[in-house]
Amino acid sequence: MPKISSKGFEMPESPIRKLVPYAEEAHKNGKTVYYLNIGQPDIKTPTIALDAIKASNIEVLAYSRSEGSESYRMKIAEYYDRNGIALSHNDIIVTTGGSEALLFAFGSIMDQDDEIIIPEPFYANYNGFSTASGINVVPVISKIENNFALPPIEEFEKLITPKTKAILICNPGNPTGYLYSKEEIKKLAAIVKKHDLFLIADEVYREFVYDGISHYSILEEAGLEEHAIVVDSVSKRYSMCGARIGYLVSKNKEVISTALKFAQARLSPPTLAQIASEAALDTPQSYFDDVTNEYVKRRNILIEGLENIPGVKVAKPNGAFYCIAELPVKNSDDFARWLLESFDYDNSTVMVAPAAGFYSTPGVGLNQIRIAYVLNEERLKKAIKILDEALKVYKD
Numbered sequence: 185m186p187k188i189s190s191k192g193f194e195m196p197e198s199p200i201r202k203l204v205p206y207a208e209e210a211h212k213n214g215k216t217v218y219y220l221n222i223g224q225p226d227i228k229t230p231t232i233a234l235d236a237i238k239a240s241n242i243e244v245l246a247y248s249r250s251e252g253s254e255s256y257r258m259k260i261a262e263y264y265d266r267n268g269i270a271l272s273h274n275d276i277i278v279t280t281g282g283s284e285a286l287l288f289a290f291g292s293i294m295d296q297d298d299e300i301i302i303p304e305p306f307y308a309n310y311n312g313f314s315t316a317s318g319i320n321v322v323p324v325i326s327k328i329e330n331n332f333a334l335p336p337i338e339e340f341e342k343l344i345t346p347k348t349k350a351i352l353i354c355n356p357g358n359p360t361g362y363l364y365s366k367e368e369i370k371k372l373a374a375i376v377k378k379h380d381l382f383l384i385a386d387e388v389y390r391e392f393v394y395d396g397i398s399h400y401s402i403l404e405e406a407g408l409e410e411h412a413i414v415v416d417s418v419s420k421r422y423s424m425c426g427a428r429i430g431y432l433v434s435k436n437k438e439v440i441s442t443a444l445k446f447a448q449a450r451l452s453p454p455t456l457a458q459i460a461s462e463a464a465l466d467t468p469q470s471y472f473d474d475v476t477n478e479y480v481k482r483r484n485i486l487i488e489g490l491e492n493i494p495g496v497k498v499a500k501p502n503g504a505f506y507c508i509a510e511l512p513v514k515n516s517d518d519f520a521r522w523l524l525e526s527f528d529y530d531n532s533t534v535m536v537a538p539a540a541g542f543y544s545t546p547g548v549g550l551n552q553i554r555i556a557y558v559l560n561e562e563r564l565k566k567a568i569k570i571l572d573e574a575l576k577v578y579k580d
Contacts, residue, residue, distance in 0.1 A: 191318070196311045199541025199554075206524035207535045216532040217524070218567040223358065223505065223556045227423040227475055229464075236463030237456060248455045250447040252278020252431065256462040260431060263465050269403045275435050277443050278453045282388050282417035282430035283309065289413050289432060290317040292442040293382050299347040300384075301340060305332070305508060305542035305549060307358045307386065321544045322348070328510055328552070331499045332360040334368045340375055350382040350413075351375065356389045356399070359542045359554035360508050361483075361501020363393055366400040373402070376411045382439075383408065388417040388430070389504035391472050394480050397502055409435040420504075422464040427457040479505050482557040482564055489568035490555075493575060505557050508539055508549075514580045516540070516553045522578060529573045532566065 200222050207217050251257065257273035264271045279285040286309075294300065296318040302310055304323040314321045322343050326332040340351065351372060356363045364372075376383045385402045393399045402412045417430035432443055447453075483501060490498040495512030513519045516538040523533050539552035557564060 191315060195315050196308070196541065198312070199308050199539070200537045203520055203524060203535060203537075206521055210524045210533060214531065215528050218532065218534045218559060218563055218570065220555045220557075220559070220567055221535045221537040223420065223558060224425055225420065225423040225505070225558050226560060227478070229423045230467040230471060232466055233422060233424060233460040233464040237460050240456070240459055242456070245455055247452040248278075248458060250450075250452050251444055252276070252453055253455075253458055253462070256458050257431075259462055259465045264403070264433075267401075269401060271403070271433065271435070275433055275440060277432045277440060277447055278458065279430045279432055279447070280450070280453050281419065281428040282386065282415050283313070284450075284453075285415040285417075285430045285432040286310075286313050286384075286386070287317065288443040288446045289384055289415065289439075290314070290319060291446050292439055293413075294319045294349045297347065298349045299345060300350045300352055301343055301348060302352045302544075303334060304544060305359055305539060305552075305554075306352075306544075307354055308537075308541045310352065311541075311544055319349075320347075323544045325543075325545060325548065326360075326362070328497060328499050328508060332357070332362045332508070334364060334371075337371050337375060340372075341379075344375075344379050344381075348379070348381060350384055352384040352386070354386040354389075355401075356393060356501070356503025357506075358386075358389065358504055359506045359537075359539065360499060361504045361506050362499075363397055363399065363502040369400050369402060369405060373405045373408050373411070377407065381411065382413055383411050384413045384415065386415045388415065388420055390416075391421050392476055392479055392505060393503040394476065394483065395502055399503070403433065403435075411436070413439060418461045418464060422461075422467060424457075424460065424464065427460055428454060429457045429461040479557070481561060482559070483507070485561055485564055486555065486557045486568065489565065489572075493568075493572045495575070507555055507557070508542075508552050509555060510552050512575065513551055513578065515550055517550075518580070519574075519578060520553065523574055527574050527577070529570045532570055534567045534570050534574075536571075 257276045261271045414433040419425040497510040537554040539549040543549045
């Protein structure tokens with residue numbers, strides 16, 4: 185029998201999606217399932233984006249340019265300019281989601297067996313992207329006890345080897361909601377300049393920051409032009425996950441010209457989705473103000489609710505719409521599956537994402553879960569109640 189590749193065998197399952205069959209079975213059995221496992225906002229997509237699709241008079245849905253349409257890239261550059269970041273549209277490559285932007289970045293700057301340093305826990309698919317690219321993740325562990333703050337810079341420097349090519353952060357963070365301070369970005373900038381590395385920042389949640397704190401992009405840091413690579417996306421900003429539009433941003437001309445070759449190999453990003461994404465850039469600030477206020481209310485309900493459950497420890501997020509909670513269980517994989525297979529409260533249950541998949545260090549995060557607070561207040565309160573009742577009866 186033919187064998188699959190070693191790469192395919194090593195490709196990790198998604199902790200976010202692997203429990204879907206259990207959730208579907210629970211639904212078939214008549215249970216209401218509250219989905220806390222995936223960052224699919226229930227916020228409405230801006231009408232201006234949907235109207236642009238309806239108004240299009242396309243007769244042939246043709247390829248776009250490999251780097252994305254010029255008009256869209258120019259409007260992205262204007263968006264960054266409004267946020268105090270001067271860019272040319274030629275510094276931008278439109279991709280099929282932020283995922284492809286990450287893959288293009290990895291392919292453009294790293295070779296087989298090169299290393300990338302990532303503070304963990306991190307977005308689970310970074311493990312998958314690294315496996316697909318044949319590179320090695322070198323983790324720096326941040327801890328729930330100090331709210332997942334950036335580990336001391338000395339911890340990064342200890343890990344740098346001749347194989348190290350980049351440091352990757354998610355800011356604000358998925359799965360922790362941690363927001364890097366300006367001072368932390370400056371420390372990272374100093375490291376990558378000192379050791380001649382790239383600094384990749386996944387900034388797809390940059391619009392969602394709370395408590396009067398401002399987001400500081402690596403593109404704002406002077407002197408980092410040749411080192412900085414930003415991954416961005418419309419998925420969460422405009423609640424357009426299904427559009428599958430993201431982009432790679434860098435002032436390093438060699439990075440962009442190399443990434444363009446990867447873009448040419450896949451021909452072009454989706455044409456129709458670019459039309460919607462270009463229109464979405466005209467979304468008024470009031471939309472983001474309303475959405476941010478909504479997420480703050482949900483965050484506060486979630487954190488307060490979790491803190492009132494005996495034995496649960498939770499880190500308070502300052503951005504995005506996720507948090508990591510530590511539960512009084514030995515294995516959150518088993519607990520998450522049990523919730524769907526064997527438990528209900530008023531014929532309802534919850535689906536969570538076991539957090540071990542958000543680490544690359546074996547054995548870490550086994551008793552943690554990631555929660556996405558993308559449900560409305562009423563549903564979120566019900567989900568917290570279900571989780572509370574479940575922990576009262578669950579036996580490891």
